[in-house]
Amino acid sequence: MFNVLRMHMYRVSRSVSTYVLAGLMILFLFLSFGLAFLIFEDPLSIGLADAFKDVYGGGTVSPSVMHRFFIQSNDAVIILLTIFGVLLTHSDFSKGFAKNTYTMFERKSKFVLAKWGALVSCVTVTYVTLTALGLGLSALLRSFEPVGWDEYLKGWIVVYLCLVSMLTLVFMITSLFKSPVGGMVIGLVLATGVFQTLESLLDLLIAKLSGADMDAALSGMMGIDTGEKIFRISDYCLDNVYLSYKSSMGTADTVRTIVVALVYMALALGLTMLLSEKKDVRV
Amino acid sequence: MDYILTTHELTKTYGKYNAANEVSIHVQRGGIYGLIGRNGAGKTTLMKMIGGLSRPTSGHFEIHGKNGETTEQMMPKVGILIEAPGLYPNMTAMQNLTTKAIALGIHDKKYLQGLLEEVGLADTGKKKAKQFSLGMKQRLGIAMALVNQPELLILDEPINGLDPQGIAEMRAILHHLCHDRGITILISSHILDELSKVATQYGIIHEGKLLEEETKEELFSKCCERLELRTSDIGKTLQILGLMGFSKMEVKDDAINIYERINESGAITVALAKENIQTNEIAVKSEALEDYYFQLTGGKENV
Numbered sequence: 001m002f003n004v005l006r007m008h009m010y011r012v013s014r015s016v017s018t019y020v021l022a023g024l025m026i027l028f029l030f031l032s033f034g035l036a037f038l039i040f041e042d043p044l045s046i047g048l049a050d051a052f053k054d055v056y057g058g059g060t061v062s063p064s065v066m067h068r069f070f071i072q073s074n075d076a077v078i079i080l081l082t083i084f085g086v087l088l089t090h091s092d093f094s095k096g097f098a099k100n101t102y103t104m105f106e107r108k109s110k111f112v113l114a115k116w117g118a119l120v121s122c123v124t125v126t127y128v129t130l131t132a133l134g135l136g137l138s139a140l141l142r143s144f145e146p147v148g149w150d151e152y153l154k155g156w157i158v159v160y161l162c163l164v165s166m167l168t169l170v171f172m173i174t175s176l177f178k179s180p181v182g183g184m185v186i187g188l189v190l191a192t193g194v195f196q197t198l199e200s201l202l203d204l205l206i207a208k209l210s211g212a213d214m215d216a217a218l219s220g221m222m223g224i225d226t227g228e229k230i231f232r233i234s235d236y237c238l239d240n241v242y243l244s245y246k247s248s249m250g251t252a253d254t255v256r257t258i259v260v261a262l263v264y265m266a267l268a269l270g271l272t273m274l275l276s277e278k279k280d281v282r283v
Numbered sequence: 284m285d286y287i288l289t290t291h292e293l294t295k296t297y298g299k300y301n302a303a304n305e306v307s308i309h310v311q312r313g314g315i316y317g318l319i320g321r322n323g324a325g326k327t328t329l330m331k332m333i334g335g336l337s338r339p340t341s342g343h344f345e346i347h348g349k350n351g352e353t354t355e356q357m358m359p360k361v362g363i364l365i366e367a368p369g370l371y372p373n374m375t376a377m378q379n380l381t382t383k384a385i386a387l388g389i390h391d392k393k394y395l396q397g398l399l400e401e402v403g404l405a406d407t408g409k410k411k412a413k414q415f416s417l418g419m420k421q422r423l424g425i426a427m428a429l430v431n432q433p434e435l436l437i438l439d440e441p442i443n444g445l446d447p448q449g450i451a452e453m454r455a456i457l458h459h460l461c462h463d464r465g466i467t468i469l470i471s472s473h474i475l476d477e478l479s480k481v482a483t484q485y486g487i488i489h490e491g492k493l494l495e496e497e498t499k500e501e502l503f504s505k506c507c508e509r510l511e512l513r514t515s516d517i518g519k520t521l522q523i524l525g526l527m528g529f530s531k532m533e534v535k536d537d538a539i540n541i542y543e544r545i546n547e548s549g550a551i552t553v554a555l556a557k558e559n560i561q562t563n564e565i566a567v568k569s570e571a572l573e574d575y576y577f578q579l580t581g582g583k584e585n586v
Contacts (some may be wrong), residue, residue, distance in 0.1 A: 003385060003386050003387065003388045004386050006385050006386075007382055007383075007385040007386040010381065010382055010385050011371065011374075011382050014371075014373075014374055014378055014382075015373070016373060091371075092369075095369060095370065095371050095372065096366075096367060096368070096369030096370070097369040097370065097371060097382070098369065099334075099336055099363075099365055099369050100363075100369050100383050100386075100427055100428075101383065101386050102335070102336060103334045103335045103336060103361075103363050104335075104386070104387070104431075105335075280331070280336060280337040280338060281336040281337070
């Protein structure tokens with residue numbers, strides 16, 4: 001199985017699209033840095049930092065804030081990683097290469113696991129690289145304060161788990177439908193937060209039907225914690241927990257985010273492995 | 284008989300459609316088994332099941348005497364090329380070969396270079412697979428099927444779409460692999476003439492069913508020129524033919540088919556007349572492989 005993982009890593013390293021996507025990723029990171037410079041350094045004296053106070057937590061321009069800025073809230077990261085995930089998952093089927101390798105083992109799920117392993121490895125390398133570049137660029141900002149590393153590390157792990165989980169969903173859709181379209185759509189939907197609106201509407205509907213306090217429900221929808229316990233379906237939706245996660249959140253919310261990410265990941269991977277055993281290999 | 288591959292009533296059903304219907308083939312070790320059938324006859328389905336790409340609806344198969352359920356044990360000795368070779372178009376021949384080799388845990392570049400030499404692709408250098416001719420792609424596909432040093436090579440329509448030069452090259456490669464390296468080959472094609480030049484054993488498949496399985500000698504004896512003789516007394520006729528030194532003959536229905544000295548019809552007629560045996564019909568008949576195939580599968584309109 002490790003050999004199959006190595007094979008996927010080899011073909012990724014030989015693919016032009018890998019380098020194109022990596023180049024685009026770095027380009028978007030530098031564009032984000034330009035935006036960060038405008039917001040936090042405010043060279044034009046237009047007070048953008050205040051306008052973005054709610055979005056980035058306000059106060060100190062800490063590593064956690066910059067991590068959220070450069071990676072978590074950067075749509076380009078999710079979109080480009082989705083494209084990469086789709087290409088990695090689908091290309092051996094679209095080129096017919098899968099039939100050379102899928103004949104070697106009785107258990108096709110081993111191949112699925114190895115390919116997912118290759119995807120996670122690539123995502124990890126990308127995430128670590130983006131982190132290093134992000135921190136390096138952040139250090140260039142005068143307003144950057146290298147404090148709160150515990151919180152940063154916690155957020156770093158949670159965001160990483162959510163990213164891997166989302167790409168596992170892309171992996172599942174692409175593997176099961178043997179088409180790049182589904183995976184791309186999922187990636188775009190996750191990145192743009194289209195589902196978040198639907199999930200919020202569903203939350204309101206559930207609150208209305210269950211007779212919950214609608215003011216508290218609306219406040220929750222706006223991200224304001226009123227202290228009232230209301231069941232919200234969006235709290236268990238991967239895209240929402242990822243986009244709304246802040247490393248300043250309490251332990252309960254952090255644990256919930258981690259559990260949601262792990263459950264989605266396990267279900268998506270498990271289903272892909274299970275169905276790969278049932279279905280014929282179409283190439 | 285030493286069989287490297289046997290299938291036992293292998294069946295694949297898609298809904299109500301039987302793509303392969305209780306197919307039982309017996310592939311002798313060291314030969315080339317030609318699977319003949321028109322497009323959609325079930326050849327690829329059968330090969331996909333043997334190759335582990337498709338699960339049989341029922342039945343099973345054995346390779347090296349090991350059951351099809353234990354694919355991981357038997358597949359290391361099987362090389363497979365199903366339909367068009369699956370290649371990464373932006374990779375060179377060596378890179379494509381390396382990709383498969385890594386999956387098998389093979390890292391010997393010299394060995395891979397040797398495989399490319401074996402299929403005549405050693406000098407392709409940095410040329411990408413997308414720039415290859417169809418023949419080159421097929422040969423690279425065979426090289427990839429050979430990476431794990433198989434004892435059984437399964438090739439699905441490898442000569443499909445090739446020009447005469449490409450077909451001749453492919454034939455030479457098949458002969459080399461079978462005779463020089465001792466690899467057993469299971470090859471499918473709907474081009475009967477080409478298959479007849481390489482195969483030593485045949486399976487004729489039609490609408491998912493195996494119609495006949497025979498050796499090259501058996502098949503050719505049915506297809507070659509023969510003297511067809513009908514007389515008033517078959518028993519006595521056989522005795523007389525025996526006395527005349529004929530041995531390659533068989534009785535089929537009410538006729539005697541003689542497969543040697545077919546220009547001696549006059550002498551046979553005279554010898555029979557002397558014994559008061561009436562000759563009702565004596566004629567030289569022949570059947571091309573293609574005609575025989577059409578006769579088995581229900582006529583040219585089916586092709």
